[in-house]
Amino acid sequence: MHALAFNDGLLAVIAAGLACHLAFNRFEPARLLVHFALLCVIPSFMSFFVLSGFTSIFRAVVSTYLLYWFTILTSIALYRLSPFHPLAKYPGPILARISKFWMVWMSSDGKQHVYYYNLHKRYGDVVRIGPNELSMRDTAAIQPLMGPGGWSKGPHWDGRMAEQTNTRTLITIKDPVEHARRRRPWNRAFSIAALKGYEEIIAKRAREFVTGLEHKVGERVDLAELINHFTFDFMSDMAFGGGSEMIRDGDKEGIWHLLESGLPMGLILTHIPWFGKYYVKIPGIGKNLKDFRAFCEERAAIRKSRVSQVKDLFHYLIDEDGIERIPPTMAEVISDGVLAIVAGSDTTATTLSNLFCLMMKNPTVYYRLQAEIDKYFPVGENALDTTDHPYMSYLNAVINETLRLFPPVLSGSQRAAARGSGGRAIGPYYLPEGTNAFMHFYSVQRDPRNFSPMPDAFWPERWLTPEERLSYASPDVKGLDKVPFIHNTAGFMAFSFGPANCVGKKLAYQKMRMAICLMMQRLEFRFPDDYVPEKFEDDLLDLFVAKKGSLPVVLSPRVSKD
Numbered sequence: 286m287h288a289l290a291f292n293d294g295l296l297a298v299i300a301a302g303l304a305c306h307l308a309f310n311r312f313e314p315a316r317l318l319v320h321f322a323l324l325c326v327i328p329s330f331m332s333f334f335v336l337s338g339f340t341s342i343f344r345a346v347v348s349t350y351l352l353y354w355f356t357i358l359t360s361i362a363l364y365r366l367s368p369f370h371p372l373a374k375y376p377g378p379i380l381a382r383i384s385k386f387w388m389v390w391m392s393s394d395g396k397q398h399v400y401y402y403n404l405h406k407r408y409g410d411v412v413r414i415g416p417n418e419l420s421m422r423d424t425a426a427i428q429p430l431m432g433p434g435g436w437s438k439g440p441h442w443d444g445r446m447a448e449q450t451n452t453r454t455l456i457t458i459k460d461p462v463e464h465a466r467r468r469r470p471w472n473r474a475f476s477i478a479a480l481k482g483y484e485e486i487i488a489k490r491a492r493e494f495v496t497g498l499e500h501k502v503g504e505r506v507d508l509a510e511l512i513n514h515f516t517f518d519f520m521s522d523m524a525f526g527g528g529s530e531m532i533r534d535g536d537k538e539g540i541w542h543l544l545e546s547g548l549p550m551g552l553i554l555t556h557i558p559w560f561g562k563y564y565v566k567i568p569g570i571g572k573n574l575k576d577f578r579a580f581c582e583e584r585a586a587i588r589k590s591r592v593s594q595v596k597d598l599f600h601y602l603i604d605e606d607g608i609e610r611i612p613p614t615m616a617e618v619i620s621d622g623v624l625a626i627v628a629g630s631d632t633t634a635t636t637l638s639n640l641f642c643l644m645m646k647n648p649t650v651y652y653r654l655q656a657e658i659d660k661y662f663p664v665g666e667n668a669l670d671t672t673d674h675p676y677m678s679y680l681n682a683v684i685n686e687t688l689r690l691f692p693p694v695l696s697g698s699q700r701a702a703a704r705g706s707g708g709r710a711i712g713p714y715y716l717p718e719g720t721n722a723f724m725h726f727y728s729v730q731r732d733p734r735n736f737s738p739m740p741d742a743f744w745p746e747r748w749l750t751p752e753e754r755l756s757y758a759s760p761d762v763k764g765l766d767k768v769p770f771i772h773n774t775a776g777f778m779a780f781s782f783g784p785a786n787c788v789g790k791k792l793a794y795q796k797m798r799m800a801i802c803l804m805m806q807r808l809e810f811r812f813p814d815d816y817v818p819e820k821f822e823d824d825l826l827d828l829f830v831a832k833k834g835s836l837p838v839v840l841s842p843r844v845s846k847d
């Protein structure tokens with residue numbers, strides 16, 4: 286009789302485990318209390334059913350927990366590998382299909398972009414890289430996934446932003462209507478007229494930056510770090526009317542380090558967003574970000590109290606012209622100001638560093654660009670004048686080619702099919718509801734169906750017109766006119782795509798062009814003799830945004846100061 290009751294008890298525990306899996310699968314509960322009830326209260330209660338088979342309560346409780354959790358995990362794994370799973374037809378590594386912890390592990394070396402790239406080579410255009418997540422490489426999916434009427438931002442931001450319960454920053458907003466409302470001031474801030482107004486802010490910081498470089502002529506400097514200082518000072522000017530003097534003083538407060546220190550954990554939370562709710566409960570967690578936010582709040586208050594002579598980004602974000610029907614709250618302005626600094630300084634700094642590294646590795650490109658800059662800005666000309674930028678085809682080609690090979694957001698930005706949407710065809714693929722998906726920028730941009738020949742090589746000439754390309758005919762391009770040339774700009778996704786793409790794209794180009802022209806008009810850049818240039822790419826990590834290492838450079842003057 287006892288044995289029967291015990292067996293019944295074990296079966297009840299297993300049944301409860303299966304029911305728990307079903308509840309998580311069906312309702313995706315997010316509240317910690319519900320997690321606690323499902324994972325702890327139920328097995329504690331169930332241990333009474335098996336008491337008869339154990340010599341102590343302790344043993345009964347431990348055994349019930351083990352059996353309960355084992356049942357849940359086994360049931361989850363079997364379901365996710367089974368043909369009944371909605372994403373069963375999409376191939377991918379077994380462990381990735383079972384759990385997102387696999388991607389946490391695989392991305393921990395900072396090379397997830399290369400991992401995804403190799404997965405696409407092995408499995409094709411759509412790879413299942415999580416139980417409910419797909420990585421995509423086919424350009425036919427871009428428009429339906431990310432274009433107007435496409436899917437909204439995915440949950441990968443939820444974990445990173447777990448502490449932002451009230452005011453979310455623009456990039457994390459899922460609701461398309463709310464996203465559009467919050468994006469309006471940003472769109473105004475990057476209109477052609479507004480951009481023209483920023484030129485003087487860029488020019489001032491670019492002059493300070495390049496003058497600082499000139500003082501270091503002959504020295505070995507970390508160009509990547511100095512570029513960080515330039516982009517950070519500029520974005521602080523834009524977002525909060527100043528407050529940062531890294532070009533002058535260096536990063537005394539360690540702010541750049543503070544921002545970068547959160548990236549590895551941020552990446553983990555993009556893979557397991559549900560964990561963010563637990564993570565933020567750990568005492569002291571998020572302190573760095575809170576400190577940075579406090580700095581921004583202080584700056585925002587100062588900037589708000591005075592009328593700026595210049596219409597900076599803050600002017601538009603806080604709606605100083607009073608255009609919005611519902612004026613933005615101060616919390617929204619601060620939150621988006623923080624985003625501007627983070628999204629606007631790191632991305633352009635990484636691109637500029639990559640660009641100089643790639644050019645120094647490819648002297649032909651370096652001298653071609655230098656020649657173009659010399660043509661438009663000979664000695665004595667103002668290299669910060671933007672009038673001729675549209676005609677500087679080689680400059681634009683070098684920037685695009687850098688962004689193609691190394692987009693600062695290497696692995697793309699997740700989108701999700703809303704629950705209840707019923708799923709939809711994304712290009713030639715049917716993606717059921719509950720699916721998260723992203724275009725893998727790094728793979729799309731190196732796909733020979735989009736960019737050929739030499740999709741993995743730095744070859745800016747591919748961005749020129751055929752006539753321009755021919756005019757550069759030289760040993761490095763010999764024979765390339767004999768192979769098919771493919772240049773599918775739909776596969777150029779560094780700034781993402783659709784209504785939630787990068788709103789700061791034009792500003793990024795403007796800032797990078799101005800800085801490059803001034804830097805190359807005034808200075809020569811070369812690697813120190815003992816530096817192995819491949820190290821820079823080895824050190825480049827995919828932590829959602831790219832994190833770069835140092836870029837040692839020796840500077841020499843181009844223009845005599847006499």
Ligand code: HEM
Nearest residue numbers: 455456625628629632633694698780781785786787789793
């Ligand atoms: C080389 C430079 C840059 C690159 C490659 C870049 C790339 C990106 C990417 C890939 C996204 C994600 C979009 C998505 O979720 O689909 C993004 C979003 C964003 N970027 Fe940039 N970015 C750059 C510079 C800038 C600059 C200078 C700013 C200026 C403030 C900026 C502001 C933003 C903002 C506000 C968003 C969120 C847009 C939204 O969700 O509506 N970015 N950027």
